[in-house]
Amino acid sequence: METANYLKAVRDQYEAFPYPPRNPADEKVRLENSWHDFLELINFYCFKGRNNFSQEFLVLVAGGGTGDQTIFLAEQLRYNRHAAVVHLDISEKSNEIARRRAEVRKLANITWVHGSVLDLPSLKLGPFDYINCVGVLHHMGDLKAGLQALRSVLKDDGAMSLMLYGKYGRTGVYQLQELLHRINLDATDLQAKLVNTKIVLDSLPKTNWFKRSEDIIGDHNEFGDAGIVDLLLHAQDRPFTVDELYDLVEGCGLHVIELIERGRSKYKVESYIRDKQILERVSALPRRQQQALAELIAGDMIVHNFYVARQADTVALLDDLRNVPFYFLDPPRNVLELIDRNPGRSVKVESTLYAAPVEFVPGPYTRDLFKYLDGEHSLKEIFEQIRRDRHRSVGKFRTLAEMQIPV
Numbered sequence: 001m002e003t004a005n006y007l008k009a010v011r012d013q014y015e016a017f018p019y020p021p022r023n024p025a026d027e028k029v030r031l032e033n034s035w036h037d038f039l040e041l042i043n044f045y046c047f048k049g050r051n052n053f054s055q056e057f058l059v060l061v062a063g064g065g066t067g068d069q070t071i072f073l074a075e076q077l078r079y080n081r082h083a084a085v086v087h088l089d090i091s092e093k094s095n096e097i098a099r100r101r102a103e104v105r106k107l108a109n110i111t112w113v114h115g116s117v118l119d120l121p122s123l124k125l126g127p128f129d130y131i132n133c134v135g136v137l138h139h140m141g142d143l144k145a146g147l148q149a150l151r152s153v154l155k156d157d158g159a160m161s162l163m164l165y166g167k168y169g170r171t172g173v174y175q176l177q178e179l180l181h182r183i184n185l186d187a188t189d190l191q192a193k194l195v196n197t198k199i200v201l202d203s204l205p206k207t208n209w210f211k212r213s214e215d216i217i218g219d220h221n222e223f224g225d226a227g228i229v230d231l232l233l234h235a236q237d238r239p240f241t242v243d244e245l246y247d248l249v250e251g252c253g254l255h256v257i258e259l260i261e262r263g264r265s266k267y268k269v270e271s272y273i274r275d276k277q278i279l280e281r282v283s284a285l286p287r288r289q290q291q292a293l294a295e296l297i298a299g300d301m302i303v304h305n306f307y308v309a310r311q312a313d314t315v316a317l318l319d320d321l322r323n324v325p326f327y328f329l330d331p332p333r334n335v336l337e338l339i340d341r342n343p344g345r346s347v348k349v350e351s352t353l354y355a356a357p358v359e360f361v362p363g364p365y366t367r368d369l370f371k372y373l374d375g376e377h378s379l380k381e382i383f384e385q386i387r388r389d390r391h392r393s394v395g396k397f398r399t400l401a402e403m404q405i406p407v
């Protein structure tokens with residue numbers, strides 16, 4: 001790498017401990033998915049539901065690490081001749097692991113770049129339709145410069161998926177980082193720090209904030225040494241509140257499209273507040289303030305995943321007939337059964353894997369809508385199909401000519 005547009009300590013860390021640790025051979029048995037990179041979801045939030053991904057679609061995975069997002073996006077775009085993915089990272093070791101994963105899958109649509117996010121304006125790559133930059137900006141010295149560099153290679157109608165650490169949810173992490181910093185003052189290298197860290201982790205009392213948050217934070221258990229280093233011994237790590245995140249994004253001339261955590265309910269005040277009066281008052285606040293309150297109430301947002309774009313109006317609209325409605329990840333297959341079981345009564349569709357439960361009273365066409373909602377047909381096509389079905393069910397209509405009264 002020719003430039004020094006990155007923090008050396010951060011690069012050294014990821015050369016020694018690529019993150020997340022992945023074994024290329026595992027590609028033969030499973031595909032890691034990064035759920036905010038499902039094309040359906042990207043389409044819904046970032047392209048008004050109008051992108052069928054058959055045209056040019058250029059993707060940048062910035063700080064792609066060992067390749068989770070790169071592989072998942074490239075796999076989904078495998079059969080689009082006009083799509084391509086660029087994977088960029090400062091860690092050669094991480095790039096190598098990601099490249100070997102792609103080889104196992106025989107993915108030929110990825111370009112590998114060893115470089116920094118800050119090099120992007122001069123690298124002559126892009127411009128991109130979609131940029132994924134997950135868990136990277138908060139490890140940069142000047143993350144506003146980082147986001148601006150990403151923006152400079154984003155198409156005017158493009159969008160990004162970002163992830164920044166959540167400040168309140170990681171309270172225990174920062175207390176432990178501080179403790180380890182003081183304990184490790186004399187430790188000369190990462191290996192020595194790791195030894196101390198494991199001793200500390202083993203001796204934490206139940207009252208410790210990190211210990212208390214172990215049910216929501218598990219990298220140190222799941223990813224071994226690499227997880228411990230990434231979580232507790234990071235050379236550069238800055239978390240964000242919802243408010244700080246909006247300031248950063250808007251300060252770079254971008255819009256926050258939506259904050260999502262496997263659905264939007266996590267960031268909605270109505271998910272938590274039951275009192276009608278308080279809810280009414282709070283619901284009148286701007287969306288940003290409501291989301292900031294949700295963060296304070298929930299307390300467990302360890303990361304913030306969100307889409308940003310140059311344009312403000314990128315989300316699909318329900319009254320847009322071109323929209324292709326879809327179930328996100330896990331179709332609740334029993335909806336038709338539930339509607340049939342309680343005709344005219346309220347139906348509660350339980351959350352399957354990720355979404356919050358939804359309750360509604362079926363209208364005259366609800367059953368038909370669910371029947372044809374398959375993620376492939378547009379609302380227009382679904383309505384036309386329902387019209388055709390309904391015609392059949394009431395028998396053949398007389399034609400206008402048949403109904404003419406003879407004079």
Ligand SMILES: C[S@@+](CC[C@H](N)C(=O)[O-])C[C@H]1O[C@@H](n2cnc3c(N)ncnc32)[C@H](O)[C@@H]1O
Nearest residue numbers: 006014063064065089090091116117134135136
């Ligand atoms: C926590 S890992 C996340 C990897 C990947 N995005 C994921 O979520 O699986 C952070 C990655 O950002 C990379 N990184 C840090 N600073 C960078 C910079 N200035 N430019 C490019 N990559 C950077 C690191 O090398 C590391 O691979």
